[in-house]
Amino acid sequence: MLGEMEFRSDEVAPADRFDHWREQVAGSFMPMEVRSEYAGDFAVSQRILDLGAVRLRTTEHSPMTVRRTDRLVRRSDPGYYHLSLAARGSTKVVHPDGDARYDEGDLILMDTSLPHHVEMGGGASREQVLGMGLFVPRELLPLPANGVGKLVNRPMSGREGVGALLAQFLTQVCRDSVSYQPADGPRLGTVALDLVSTLLAHTLDAEGTLAPETRRRALLLRIQGFIQHHLADPDLTPAMIAAAHHISLSYLYRVFEDEEATVAAWIRRQRLERARRDLADTALRTTPVHTIAARWGFPRAADFTRAFRGAYGVPPATYRNEIRGATR
CATH class of the missing domain: 1.10.10.60 (Homeodomain-like)
Structure with missing residues (x-):
């Protein structure tokens, strides 16, 4: 089984759930302000999987807003890019360079070095929001920082192409986590990193900047995904x-x-x-x-x-x- 941390609000007394969740957010990755209209009846479950240098998080929660201010950035910056996938519910990222809304199946890139706040769910609906996030150390991405910076706060599709392949891979890792051995974690992290790099390079139209082995592994995964989708076709050759x-x-x-x-x-x-x-x-x-x-x-x-x-x-x-x- 992969290394895993889990938090469930139903294991905490109702009156303490939201405070415990705020502490969990700050302790898991970085200091964040957390607010919710449903603090008095907040529900959340979170899993964090250790994939070597990369960490994969899935969270299902009541509508909430998380805010990372300049003060909090100065206090602590883990140096991550955070690629988030909306699995259920809409999300709005408020950023100095402009707001972005992304819906189910969309991916969005954030930088822990930049202040921002994210509004997840809310409005007329109290539906639980389901999201998945991959935290990648900035220095591990084999792409120019100024190029990646252009993609911060820019929605990308997780429903087609490399984005869909990445979303499917992350979903499968979470679903099948108990079937993996701890030694598989770094290998899965390498695959995730290759797919993220390929997605960002494709979006930047800069695939030539990737190492040949990274391109080969990403192509292999695309081909294997294609095969899985066409297995029923007897003409698949x-x-x-x-x-x-x-x-x-x-x-x-x-x-x-x-x-x-x-x-x-x-x-x-x-x-x-x-x-x-x-x-x-x-x-x-x-x-x-x-x-x-x-x-x-x-x-x-x-x-x-x-x-x-x-x-x-x-x-x-x-x-x-x-x-x-x-x-x-």
Whole structure:
């Protein structure tokens, strides 16, 4: 399991919850003023995952405003860029260079060295706000500081392109955190940093400033995301993937050189794993095996049976029966 800190307001006496939350905010990252119209009945849960030099935070909370003033910046500055993803509820960032509002699926970059305040939720709605934030030491971004500075307080899409890939990656890390080992944390942090760097460089149209290895890893993640999205397409081939990413087939193979599997083997492994999950799903117990096989890119039942047996040691029908017997 990854290193993790968690705070839940329901573990604190109601009268003390908001004060404890303010202390938690200041102690977790940096001094901030915290205010809320719902201080008397405040609800919040927060998780902070340790990804090496990078920290990933998810927070679900009542509407609130956090303020970082010049005085607080002078008192303590951890030297982070904070990339925030709005998962539920709208957010407004008030900044000396202009305000920015971002909605669900948007990403926004903030700098802990600059004063700002952020209004999360509120208005006519008391809906819980859900957000995710990645804290990255400034010196780790392989981009010119003056270029990154142009992106501060500028909303970017987390619904398409590299932004969507980053949002999906962070969401999956949070969802599957218990399945990782502590040693995986720094590796996941490196992937997160590569994706953030690629997103910012793409937005700046400056991808040439990234190190070749960073570009290769980011491209690999984009390709793997593309494959996951098209697994059901029986025409998914290395040639089709290369064309979709405007690269040569030989370069696609080089991208996968340092991986444990070739691109074709990676596709097959992902398809088999999706099929295996469906076979174990009790909600699909009446769906024929060949239908599940075709759904995940195996139009020939014999080919699926042979591949499944090779991967898991038993035919798919036997696997399904064994799973049913184990769950009775």
